[in-house]
Amino acid sequence: MKDSLSRFKQIEKELTILHGFMALMSWDRATLMPKNAIHQRADQMAYLSLLAHQRKTSKEILRCVDILTKPAHLKQLSKIERLSVLKFKKEITKERKLPAEHIEKFSKLIPESEAAWEKAKAKSNFSIFRPYLEKCVQLSKQSAAYIDPKMHPYDVFLDDFEEGMTVVKLKKIFAELKAGLIEIITHIKKSNSFKRQKNVLKDLDFPIDDQDVISEEVMDMILEDEGRSVIAESVHPFTDSISADDVRITTAFREKDPMFSFTSTAHESGHALYELGFSRKLENTILFDAPSTGLHESQSRFWENHIFKSYDFWRFFYPHYQKVFGKALSRMKLGDFFKQMNQVRESKIRIEADEVTYCLHVIIRFELEVELFEGSLKVKDLPKAWNQKYKEYLGVSPRNDSEGVLQDTHWSGALFGYFPTYALGTMYSAMIYNQMRKDIKGFDGRVRKGDFSAIRKWLKKNVHEIGSTMLADDVIKRCCGRGLTATDYLEYLKGKYYGIYDK
């Protein structure tokens, strides 16, 4: 057994290193790689995936895991060892249920499907993408059936991102969230402040170089300068962990919208702080990770929304911000700026959505995905169903497929069951925020001074350190004293937005 354990640990460490290579390859590809290196890079990454897959599912490691999971042996393991072995076993059991031909079919389909989606989006023509999406849905159904033919296929996908979550649970919580959000949006839309509002920021000039300065400052405020992270520019912002001491983020700049880089950097820095905060006791194990995508998202949403879009923060930061963008903001008062950056708007594009409308975008995608996998919706009818839901929930009508059903890349990569995690993270973040305000004395005053040390400490202790030694829901129960609820988020929105849209 001792040999099995030491070999198991060795392979866990190897997998950590291989994942680090993959992360560096991805980060580099999106930021600095010369553009014509793309095909070679695809080869490199495919090889790396294969290598990691081989290491993870080798007969040798299977044998080790079988030995270690015998009840008599499990008892002798430390808690971390036991949890690692069990999590590992669960993952490889799943992976090994997929026949090699099926995996191969899938890995051939994805690049084609992604290319078709890009083309379809550029031409705003869903029919180009449709046959590929049909295949993605079909192969995903097959995957689910291979893994567990008795489970709801969507529950199989959910298990990858949010262990323990099910369609039944999601439907219930999303019903509450949806009703609450629609109520808030209706209230806002009736107000005169909404009817009279204008987007002033888009007519001002926010030089990229100045946005870059602010972006670095945002990252430093969240992460403190520990020499364990860097930031670069890419088309879509993301976070990548190359090693326990090397977590990188990217941001993106828009000349007419300084909030895009600002919130992107805050969002990704929140993810990075999480990755940098796992207990070092978990290093080189499978537990050195978040327990779920939703909980990960809660850490980005927390900083992005609850701190960096709060009035308290801007009381502290605005004088400096105003100075950096001297010309553009010299005449704009704090209160006006705060309302500008928190405007609730006509909302067609998820990634541009405000705090209030955002989760409705997510719920729409969730509902459509479930219908696709339950068979009550056909891919060919997707654009129509999409537009109907947008009309019904958000009161908007996309002008074309490109700003409608084709706006997100997820489906082209057969990434189903992922969207809900955005809303889960948002709800978790509001619960964490509420609890933190109770636990930390003088919370608001600290934010007004830009002092985040107590917040970082709270997050490290209550969320980050834990890694994936617990399920997400248990992490939340442990720190907030109750399980997932939409109430905190809805109350938070009312508190903030009924103030902004007050008459």
Add this chain to the structure above:
Amino acid sequence: MKDSLSRFKQIEKELTILHGFMALMSWDRATLMPKNAIHQRADQMAYLSLLAHQRKTSKEILRCVDILTKPAHLKQLSKIERLSVLKFKKEITKERKLPAEHIEKFSKLIPESEAAWEKAKAKSNFSIFRPYLEKCVQLSKQSAAYIDPKMHPYDVFLDDFEEGMTVVKLKKIFAELKAGLIEIITHIKKSNSFKRQKNVLKDLDFPIDDQDVISEEVMDMILEDEGRSVIAESVHPFTDSISADDVRITTAFREKDPMFSFTSTAHESGHALYELGFSRKLENTILFDAPSTGLHESQSRFWENHIFKSYDFWRFFYPHYQKVFGKALSRMKLGDFFKQMNQVRESKIRIEADEVTYCLHVIIRFELEVELFEGSLKVKDLPKAWNQKYKEYLGVSPRNDSEGVLQDTHWSGALFGYFPTYALGTMYSAMIYNQMRKDIKGFDGRVRKGDFSAIRKWLKKNVHEIGSTMLADDVIKRCCGRGLTATDYLEYLKGKYYGIYDK
């Protein structure tokens, strides 16, 4: 046999990919990596080395190579296949002669030795480094004895960098080179222009941002913008190949010396152009590489010295250069600038040396290395021997160990036999330059117009495409009609520098 061949090719491709990972890791470490990630990165790179070593020396690949190198089978292979298999066999035969314990001892020593060298250099105290250097010399001697106890140990090292080169050959060519260089230096030092010369550039202001603009232009002039390379900043400039379409360089900036970044970028771009020019028929084989370090160096030296330090080039480039550094150069005439940037100076530091003195630095190191390995010099006597040779050949006396015997990093990494390749590259480059001027009509006129397309074409056909399907000396014989000689370089120096130091 067919199975062995296809497996061999597959492993060659895997090794190419693994080398690409290693290159990305190194490039990233020197340019963008957060500073506290250094230990994790060392782990990652050690794992990668091990993986590559295992792949390269596995029993499976040995068996394939044994089968493929049977005379009857060799005949059936294509030329590229045959050369690949033979080169591969040579390399693994060498690698496998070193016992695992020996390799382990060495790989433990190197980081310690490098750390000791850094400390010794910072404190300018050779005695801190001495015991480590002694071990490096001793273990290197052992390596040589394992590989071939009958060969001169230095010839064993040379074989890694410059296949076919020997101490005997080097002594002969370096004797000619040394005599010629000392003659030229003596001539220069006697001239009034030398006695009266002042370094004016160091008192002017060359903002890094402007140097950066020039640096990008230099790279683009040499490589053309093909989207297959990028440049970044690092402490020591270098070139790294991540894939056939991804060759990166770095440069370094010095506020008071704009020529440092200028020549560094030209030098590294020359290396990069070579790496980008190997025939695609050789891709994913062991032949997709230069046949020698010296020939590689010829490609960087060619652009750095023969083109970017030539009067013809500066006739073309100076008006623009002068404009970029407006203030600093507004009153300096082309002729004066050209003399400034080509000043022959008191020369103590190799990497700062001018074209005339540079190779003497190399010859000194070569002579000392040979004495160390022949046993006629002890490590403890190295500083004294160093200083004597500097006095004798270059007429200078280092003020301390830091600017003397400790200036280069090579020996701390047990990199013996490498220095000569700098001088070999320099001599090759002059031969190539001479031949090219005969082969390309209106050569000087093209350079005066900044038109390098014919030069690139000549290099691709005569050097780059060949990869390592030939030995370096054969590449030179093929394009220049004769083997290595010091004459071309000495004549080139006389032509240029007797003009600059004319009275």
